[in-house]
Amino acid sequence: MKLDLDKIVETVKTYLPQKKESFIGLHEPIFNGNEWTYVKECLDTGWVSSAGKYVDRFEEMLAEYTGTKRAVAVVNGTAALHICLKAVDVRSGDEVLVPALTFVATANAVSHCGAVPHFVDSEAKTLGMDPGKLALYLQEIAELKADGCFNKLTGRRIKAVVPMHTFGHPVDMDRLLEVCERYKLELVEDAAESLGSYYKGRHTGNFGKVAALSFNGNKTITTGGGGAVLTNDPEMGKLIKHLATTAKVPHRWEYFHDRVGYNYRMPNINAALGCAQLEQLPRFLRQKRSLAERYQRAFSSVEGVSVFTEPDFARSNYWLNVLLLDEKYKGERNRLLEHFLDNHIGVRPVWTLLHKLPPYQNCPCMELSAAEMLESRIINLPSSAFLEMELAEYDV
Numbered sequence: 268m269k270l271d272l273d274k275i276v277e278t279v280k281t282y283l284p285q286k287k288e289s290f291i292g293l294h295e296p297i298f299n300g301n302e303w304t305y306v307k308e309c310l311d312t313g314w315v316s317s318a319g320k321y322v323d324r325f326e327e328m329l330a331e332y333t334g335t336k337r338a339v340a341v342v343n344g345t346a347a348l349h350i351c352l353k354a355v356d357v358r359s360g361d362e363v364l365v366p367a368l369t370f371v372a373t374a375n376a377v378s379h380c381g382a383v384p385h386f387v388d389s390e391a392k393t394l395g396m397d398p399g400k401l402a403l404y405l406q407e408i409a410e411l412k413a414d415g416c417f418n419k420l421t422g423r424r425i426k427a428v429v430p431m432h433t434f435g436h437p438v439d440m441d442r443l444l445e446v447c448e449r450y451k452l453e454l455v456e457d458a459a460e461s462l463g464s465y466y467k468g469r470h471t472g473n474f475g476k477v478a479a480l481s482f483n484g485n486k487t488i489t490t491g492g493g494g495a496v497l498t499n500d501p502e503m504g505k506l507i508k509h510l511a512t513t514a515k516v517p518h519r520w521e522y523f524h525d526r527v528g529y530n531y532r533m534p535n536i537n538a539a540l541g542c543a544q545l546e547q548l549p550r551f552l553r554q555k556r557s558l559a560e561r562y563q564r565a566f567s568s569v570e571g572v573s574v575f576t577e578p579d580f581a582r583s584n585y586w587l588n589v590l591l592l593d594e595k596y597k598g599e600r601n602r603l604l605e606h607f608l609d610n611h612i613g614v615r616p617v618w619t620l621l622h623k624l625p626p627y628q629n630c631p632c633m634e635l636s637a638a639e640m641l642e643s644r645i646i647n648l649p650s651s652a653f654l655e656m657e658l659a660e661y662d663v
């Protein structure tokens with residue numbers, strides 16, 4: 268049987284606002300709160316740059332919301348990941364285990380440390396790193412020595428693991444933590460997509476030593492560009508703030524920097540946006556969940572596709588909804604993408620697997636069959652929170 272492309276596109280259309288000729292984006296921000304007030308205050312007072320009360324307030328709000336001890340706001344999610352890896356002492360020549368199925372920033376941050384990404388397969392249940400498969404793989408290739416875990420094939424130290432909570436769906440953290448403990452690996456969470464997502468009742472970003480968030484324009488909340496590092500270790504928190512602040516030793520007038528640092532601090536004007544956005548997060552999450560449920564209901568009776576739902580141990584933010592083609596229809600992905608775009612619906616495929624990209628094609632990787640399968644079957648559907656707001660008017 269052939270896949271009914273018209274029916275699939277029509278199913279999305281009936282559940283989205285019908286504005287003639289307008290393009291429905293994949294994920295667009297909403298500024299319905301205190302954004303103008305807070306940003307205007309920055310301009311009026313001159314506090315627009317890398318210090319100011321909104322930076323402090325945003326960091327406090329983030330720590331409180333996520334239930335972590337410390338949050339450090341930085342310029343973007345990639346910078347947050349870079350600092351995380353530096354903070355757990357990833358060094359030039361180390362290997363870092365990352366999923367093949369993730370946004371390129373996860374691997375780029377590893378490269379920025381002079382380290383080598385080592386690609387791990389995903390599991391269909393979570394769309395994230397497969398802890399069982401990783402354990403079997405490490406049994407084969409890893410060797411534990413007094414000074415850490417080493418890759419027998421390359422001779423390099425394997426220093427850390429960076430799971431990523433794909434589209435807001437948490438990785439199976441208990442099983443992954445076990446593997447990290449067994450092989451003495453540092454756990455750094457790429458929680459860039461999972462603000463508002465919980466694993467067994469605890470907010471993502473609480474499970475590794477450090478975690479990275481992103482507030483890019485297409486994420487659940489945005490600061491224009493921005494990111495944050497989360498940690499439950501107060502000493503680590505201080506180190507991260509220090510690294511992001513050019514490693515300047517605080518002093519009334521002296522410029523003394525005690526190591527190579529980074530200028531990664533988030534400007535106050537961006538943090539002002541962040542405060543206003545975070546105030547609205549609970550509403551965004553309700554709307555996004557409701558939109559996800561609509562998609563799930565709408566597609567339950569459509570042949571050849573399904574909508575991905577959160578793993579049973581999780582409460583996800585449903586950052587981006589996933590339409591999953593049945594295995595037998597994976598060859599139809601590109602035709603379906605084209606058909607959506609022809610109908611002004613902003614969809615996209617999942618990222619090209621990282622081990623296929625020119626900068627990463629010679630990096631070590633395990634067998635990646637699950638990631639390959641997911642790559643051929645995933646289409647992201649429009650997921651802006653405001654789609655649900657406008658839906659009320661259509662009363663479908």
Ligand SMILES: *Cc1c(COP(=O)(O)O)cnc(C)c1O
Nearest residue numbers: 343344345370372373459481483
């Ligand atoms: C958005 C994102 C990042 C960080 O991206 P920035 O654009 O640098 O803020 C990192 N990892 C993943 C998985 C992401 O989706």
